[in-house]
Amino acid sequence: MHEMSLVQGLLAQLNELAREHGKEKVISVSMEIGPLSGVVIDSFQFGFDILAKDDALTREAKLIIESPPAIYRCFGCGREVEALQRPERCSECSETLFSPQGGDGLILRQVEME
């Protein structure tokens, strides 16, 4: 459950951003959490719901999470497909080995504050 410590890091960063911009309330937080990031989105959301309530700054903040697909490159023919899960086999050459590229992002994209 490393999601909790990641949420703690996020909240610390939100506090810094609010101080930097002279704001007192976070309205929304947009995150990208890729399917290969090793982070369970439900656990991250759960951690955020609990920990954000402890701070007046984030008490009403809405967490928006997007999970863009990874690109899987076929080891046989080099064909690339976008997918949330590793494909079983290549539709071109039936190869079962793929190397994933991207999809491992755990990125704070945007914060709306007032």
Added chain:
Amino acid sequence: MCDACGCDLKPEHTHDSKVVEVHQSLLAANTAMAVKNREHIEKMGAVAINMISSPGSGKTTLLEKTIEAIGDTIRIGVIEGDIETDRDAERIRAKGVPVVQLTTGGACHLDAAQVHKGMHLLEKEEGGAELDILFIENVGNLVCPATFDLGEHHRLVLVSVPEGPDKPAKYPKAFHSSQVFIISKTDLLPYFDFPVEEAKAEALQLNPNLQVMALSATSGEGFDQWLDYLRGVCRNRQ
């Protein structure tokens, strides 16, 4: 009442809201520290290997037997990560190499900042500043440690025979972020249903670049390949 937010101010008021574009990884601070760790290790002329596995897969035993087998030919140092106790560090210390125990006090993984601290502590141990290989034994956990770069050059994931062959499929992140997959405790193969070739094939499906080794620290089976790998790691360092 304001339609936009439900506050009690007059409808014509404007909220002084601001959208800040950040586009930064939540792991940015950890990654920056990991980069520093890597530079620090390289300055020492050493290579760091981060060992990840479930509890009880045999990480510490593998290290004990490796130190015994390698003797003085490669200078080894160890950073031990555990939630509590310094038992693992005691086992390594008994083998006569510099070691530091990090206890996370509940956290399920090591992060780069802890390892940074550990490296400085290790340098105070006799021989801890002149290493060829720094092993970082992560907290026993196949999930969380996979997300955190510690500044290692190689990441090694271990699965022991009694755990069963389906770990790569169940814990993919540890396998696609590693360079080496070790199947340990092969001396127990006669007593468990662990098809080695199937486990290898499944791991390679997740990460075709994985180097796979099967070994037993107890019987010594497969140990030559492991020691060759470590010698290669030392030869190829920058």
